[in-house]
Amino acid sequence: MGEISIKINIADRVYPLRIEAQEEEVIRHAAKLINEKMKELQENYAVRDKQDLLSMCVLQYATGMIKAEKNVQNKDVGLEQSLHELDGILTNFFHK
Numbered sequence: 001m002g003e004i005s006i007k008i009n010i011a012d013r014v015y016p017l018r019i020e021a022q023e024e025e026v027i028r029h030a031a032k033l034i035n036e037k038m039k040e041l042q043e044n045y046a047v048r049d050k051q052d053l054l055s056m057c058v059l060q061y062a063t064g065m066i067k068a069e070k071n072v073q074n075k076d077v078g079l080e081q082s083l084h085e086l087d088g089i090l091t092n093f094f095h096k
Contacts, residue, residue, distance in 0.1 A: 010034050011050045037061075 006024060008015045008031045019027060037060065038053045047053055 011038060011054055034061075 002021060003018050004021050004024065005016065005018050006027070008017055008027060010031050011034075017027065034054075034057055037057045038050075041047060041053050041056050045056075047056070
C-alpha cells in the first residue's frame with residue numbers, strides 16, 4: 001500500500017495529511033478521540049478557548065502515555081528478573 005491524502009478535522013480546523021494507507025484508521029480514530037476529549041473538557045470546565053482546550057487535551061494524553069510507558073518498563077524489569085531466575089535454576093539443574 002502507498003501513500004494517500006486525507007483531511008483531518010481537529011478543533012474545527014482542517015489538516016491535509018499524506019500518510020501510509022494502513023495508518024488511516026488509526027489517525028482518523030486519534031482525531032476523533034481528540035475532538036471528543038476537547039468537547040468533554042469544554043463541557044466540564046467551561047473553557048471556550050480552543051488553544052486552552054487543545055493544551056489540556058495534549059496534557060492528558062501525554063500523561064497517560066508516560067504512565068503507560070512506565071508500566072511497560074516495570075513489567076519488562078519483572079520479566080527480565082524472572083528470566084534470570086529461570087536461567088539460574090536451569091543452569092544449576094544441568095550442571096549437577
